[in-house]
Amino acid sequence: MALEVAVKAAAGAPDVLGDCPFCQRVLLTLEEKKIPYKLNLIDLSNKPEWFLGVNPEGKVPVALFDGKWVPDSDVIVGILQEKYPEISLVTPPEFATVGSKIFGSFVSFLKSKDPNDGTEQALLAELSALDEHLKAHGPYIAGEKVTAVDLSLAPKLYHLVVVLGHFKKWSVPESLSHVHIYTKLLFSRESFEKTKPPKEEFVIAGWAPKVNA
Numbered sequence: 001m002a003l004e005v006a007v008k009a010a011a012g013a014p015d016v017l018g019d020c021p022f023c024q025r026v027l028l029t030l031e032e033k034k035i036p037y038k039l040n041l042i043d044l045s046n047k048p049e050w051f052l053g054v055n056p057e058g059k060v061p062v063a064l065f066d067g068k069w070v071p072d073s074d075v076i077v078g079i080l081q082e083k084y085p086e087i088s089l090v091t092p093p094e095f096a097t098v099g100s101k102i103f104g105s106f107v108s109f110l111k112s113k114d115p116n117d118g119t120e121q122a123l124l125a126e127l128s129a130l131d132e133h134l135k136a137h138g139p140y141i142a143g144e145k146v147t148a149v150d151l152s153l154a155p156k157l158y159h160l161v162v163v164l165g166h167f168k169k170w171s172v173p174e175s176l177s178h179v180h181i182y183t184k185l186l187f188s189r190e191s192f193e194k195t196k197p198p199k200e201e202f203v204i205a206g207w208a209p210k211v212n213a
């Protein structure tokens with residue numbers, strides 16, 4: 001039986017998959033583990049009663065396990081690892097936090113209105129650390145095989161590339177060649193193609209309120 005998951009619909013297009021990186025992480029995990037699933041698209045600007053009933057916090061993703069809707073991508077991915085261990089995506093603990101500060105640095109730089117406040121340098125430092133790591137251990141974070149840490153990072157890197165390109169005309173420096181190889185590898189995986197927001201415009205529209213705040 002297909003596992004039910006509820007994820008963000010595109011803003012202004014409630015029948016189309018949206019741009020939530022946490023939702024995509026869960027979908028990537030389902031695809032890579034070859035777990036059949038049924039998508040419920042949630043319009044976050046008009047949340048259905050049933051969704052608020054099972055998850056009063058109103059956040060996606062949520063997934064249905066043994067009759068109970070469970071929120072939070074960390075928790076959902078953990079349960080998927082336990083319930084479906086056959087195709088293992090477990091990241092060795094020593095690599096589990098690689099790249100974990102990139103998303104926060106990206107958001108700070110995106111929101112920054114002062115070019116000299118150090119947010120760009122902070123992001124560059126995190127991306128350089130990832131580059132060094134990949135140089136030593138790549139092509140994926142834990143080596144030859146994709147694992148959970150890559151599936152968490154991939155949607156965030158996608159948002160970074162699309163959104164910083166659009167709002168700041170900024171791109172990851174070519175000198176960080178291992179990061180470039182890594183993103184190409186991730187974004188061209190079948191699982192990624194299948195679960196990414198169908199249009200870059202959805203990603204840009206999703207971040208616009210934060211940039212203009």
Ligand SMILES: N[C@@H](CCC(=O)N[C@@H](CS)C(=O)NCC(=O)O)C(=O)O
Binds near residue numbers: 074
């Ligand atoms: N820690 C949560 C974060 C989920 C999250 O922030 N989801 C956003 C969408 S990207 C959300 O549902 N926001 C509620 C809203 O916009 O009303 C996770 O990893 O699942």
